[in-house]
Amino acid sequence: MKKLLVGAIGLAAVAVAVVLVANAVVSGLPIAKSLTEATVPGYVPGGAPFGMIGTDPDDPDDPWSAEAPPGGAILQTPGPTASPGAVGTIRVPIPKVLPTGPRRVGIQVGHWKTDEAPSELRSLVPQTGAAWEGVTELDVNLDVAQRLAVILNAKGIAVDILPVTVPVGYIADAVIALHADSDGVGELSGFKMAHNARRGPFETALLNDVKDAYAAATHLDYDSGHVSRNMLGYYPYNWSRYQHAVSPYTPGVIIEMGYISNDDDRALMLDHPDVLANGIANGIMQFLSDTPRSKLFEHEIVVPAFPQRPTRTSVP
Ligand SMILES: [Zn+2]
Structure with missing residues (x-):
């Protein structure tokens, strides 16, 4: 069809x-x-x-x-x-058609409105996210996304809160996808980040800026040993596979903000979501200030x- x-x-x-x-x-x-x-x-x-x-x-x-x-x-x-x-x-x-007006940031809420995914993303529908002792990843992702949006808005940034299905060829100055993880046993702690291959030249800078600011704000360790294939090939950044994907000109990263299966990580996410949101916001603001819009669409x-x-x- x-x-x-x-x-x-x-x-x-x-x-x-x-x-x-x-x-x-x-x-x-x-x-x-x-x-x-x-x-x-x-x-x-x-x-x-x-x-x-x-x-x-x-x-x-x-x-x-x-x-x-x-x-x-x-x-x-x-x-x-x-x-x-x-x-x-x-x-x-x-x-x-290039963006005009204030800098724009997309915040994708991991696993939000998965049931509304179009047919090309059908395989994602069963992926409802991590859950642990009555806490779902989606609750954490949505809470932090809304707090992050308020912080960025206050700094003059236009924000789109995006569900699982991103608009076709979505263009902004940066996109971050929010997730939280579970290891199924409660041992692992820390946060992880990744960006896809075959995209623009600014994704490493965005990743490093958010990584540094998030670590400074949360004092969580960076868990580089468990960055998964799903993170490295995260579907909304895979423009050669899906039409509902972020434009390769929009720098995009994914962050697993912590393990909800870990007592300390979970307490941080539930009791201090503003700390998480502030850390991410600081990293994004650093990236935007280092990377004027004209550079994103220069080459x-x-x-x-x-x-x-x-x-x-x-x-x-
Ligand atoms: Zn997830």
Whole structure:
């Protein structure tokens, strides 16, 4: 069904393009930029397959058919002189509509409104999050998100509180996804962070700023030994797999704020959620002050392509 819809939209776009070109020729008007892009070799419209198999570096056992993000992308395959095994690159054009007004931050509440996920995110519906002794992760995530939003608003930042399903190609100055964890036994303590591969150049800075500020505020240890595959390949940052994903131009990180299964971590999260929210806010403000909006959209994002999808051979 999804492919049929994409096909129908594509046909409509072609029809509009033909009319615009005809008008431009007649009237001498310049042809719209989007039409030029559509004629660039290797241009793949948003939602269309690249013909490549996507994988996370940390999770090669879970491949998918890689697709162009909203707005499309340009696939550059290796030339005849490229070294064996070269895969080429994917160029993601700078978004045509850039944010205006105050700096904007998206706060995704982990596991919030999971039941409203669209079909492409169907596999997430059973993931309701960690729970321990009557405390659910969702309660902690939502509480901290609301406090964080108030703090950022007071500093002049526009905030979107986002559920599991982020808007298609969401653009902001930064996004943070809030989660809390359980180890199932109550032994582990600390917080964890991650960002995805194949995104822009600012995610490490955002991660480090929040990590330093959160550690200073909460005095929790950073638990680098238990950063999971789900964190490194966190779905809303995976634009080559899902259309409901954050634009690669929006720096995005995930934080597991602590273990609700740990008595001390849980007490901190339940009794002092403002401490958590303030730590995260300090990190985000540091990042925003170091990274003006103009820098976020200054250079086109170019990432390594995925391996080609093997051509299917007919079975006799
Ligand atoms: Zn979670």
